[in-house]
Amino acid sequence: MIDLTTRYLGFTLRSPIVASSSPATGDPALWERLENAGAGAIVLPSLFEEQIEHEAFTIDATLDAGTNSFGEALSYLPEYDDYDTGPFRHLTLVEQARNRLTIPVIASLNGTTTGGWVRYAHHLVDAGAQAIELNLYDVVVDPMHSAADVERRYLELVQAVRAEIKVPLAVKLSPWFTALGNFVRGLEQAGADGVVLFNRLYQPDIDLATLDVTPRLHLSTSSESRLPLHWIGILRGNTTCSLAGTTGVHDGSDALKLLLAGADVAMTASALLRHAPERIGVILEWIRDWMIERDYDSIEQLKGSVSRGNVADPAVYERANYYQMLQSWPHH
Numbered sequence: 001m002i003d004l005t006t007r008y009l010g011f012t013l014r015s016p017i018v019a020s021s022s023p024a025t026g027d028p029a030l031w032e033r034l035e036n037a038g039a040g041a042i043v044l045p046s047l048f049e050e051q052i053e054h055e056a057f058t059i060d061a062t063l064d065a066g067t068n069s070f071g072e073a074l075s076y077l078p079e080y081d082d083y084d085t086g087p088f089r090h091l092t093l094v095e096q097a098r099n100r101l102t103i104p105v106i107a108s109l110n111g112t113t114t115g116g117w118v119r120y121a122h123h124l125v126d127a128g129a130q131a132i133e134l135n136l137y138d139v140v141v142d143p144m145h146s147a148a149d150v151e152r153r154y155l156e157l158v159q160a161v162r163a164e165i166k167v168p169l170a171v172k173l174s175p176w177f178t179a180l181g182n183f184v185r186g187l188e189q190a191g192a193d194g195v196v197l198f199n200r201l202y203q204p205d206i207d208l209a210t211l212d213v214t215p216r217l218h219l220s221t222s223s224e225s226r227l228p229l230h231w232i233g234i235l236r237g238n239t240t241c242s243l244a245g246t247t248g249v250h251d252g253s254d255a256l257k258l259l260l261a262g263a264d265v266a267m268t269a270s271a272l273l274r275h276a277p278e279r280i281g282v283i284l285e286w287i288r289d290w291m292i293e294r295d296y297d298s299i300e301q302l303k304g305s306v307s308r309g310n311v312a313d314p315a316v317y318e319r320a321n322y323y324q325m326l327q328s329w330p331h332h
């Protein structure tokens with residue numbers, strides 16, 4: 001009997017494959033398919049700071065007035081003309097997901113600065129979210145802002161969200177930190193229970209016919225999973241936070257490598273959009289077969305066994321490996 005359960009954010013999940021925040025988790029028609037395919041948890045699409053700041057003031061006041069329960073708030077919201085705004089619809093989505101699914105429902109907040117919008121962390125929990133994933137996606141364009149300033153702002157935001165909720169809090173990061181290990185220590189102190197590595201950055205393109213800068217969203221490929229693999233391998237053993245790997249998880253081998261490096265879960269979005277929710281079943285079947293072949297009984301047994309702290313030569317995760325690799329070209 002192969003035990004696929006994994007501990008993540010204090011939950012015992014039935015499998016280490018989590019449906020990452022994307023349109024695949026925002027479509028109620030796909031929820032049962034994700035659960036039936038074996039997802040350990042689901043992260044709903046993000047509710048954005050911008051969405052809340054621009055649309056939600058009335059609802060926010062309503063949700064705060066006289067009730068701590070989202071269900072009760074629902075019953076008197078129709079008195080308000082503009083209840084059908086993005087943030088309200090989002091709370092409804094969370095409530096529906098929680099009612100329909102047995103696996104944990106993680107709600108996602110996406111923003112970069114502290115402010116009134118942060119109260120939505122507890123509105124999401126009132127609506128049924130069992131954990132919050134805070135996505136710190138940012139593009140710091142102002143050269144007057146130092147890395148230290150930016151990191152301080154992020155940590156203040158994490159503290160502010162932490163103060164709103166009692167459920168577990170994960171923080172989703174972009175890959176570009178000078179000293180990621182140190183920043184993750186800061187996140188722990190600010191109250192984060194997990195880190196999700198990494199955001200896949202929106203990278204604009206230039207249309208050579210029109211010279212317009214064009215937004216482009218490509219789905220990922222497997223090779224992109226090596227960036228989260230590298231940092232998860234380094235962080236495992238150096239943090240008390242749960243670790244989630246996201247980007248480039250398309251098949252069983254991508255997910256398994258992240259787990260071996262030290263991830264508690266592997267999250268997947270592009271593969272679900274490219275194939276179907278049932279892709280999760282294909283990934284899990286592959287992992288199960290690999291474990292049987294190698295005599296592993298449980299995910300816990302293999303998690304982190306190839307992390308930097310557990311390999312014979314930790315230099316494979318370090319600069320030394322880069323130097324050796326360049327020297328050995330083209331012999332490998």
Ligand SMILES: Cc1cc2nc3c(=O)[nH]c(=O)nc-3n(C[C@H](O)[C@H](O)[C@H](O)COP(=O)(O)O)c2cc1C
Pocket residue numbers: 020021022023044045046047108110135172198199200217219220221246247248249267268269270271273
């Ligand atoms: C169409 C699309 C929408 C996404 N929306 C969100 C979102 O709302 N919040 C979020 O944190 N991540 C969002 N993501 C990022 C995914 O959760 C994931 O981290 C990223 O796509 C990398 O994983 P993948 O290689 O499996 O796609 C989105 C990705 C895609 C492709």
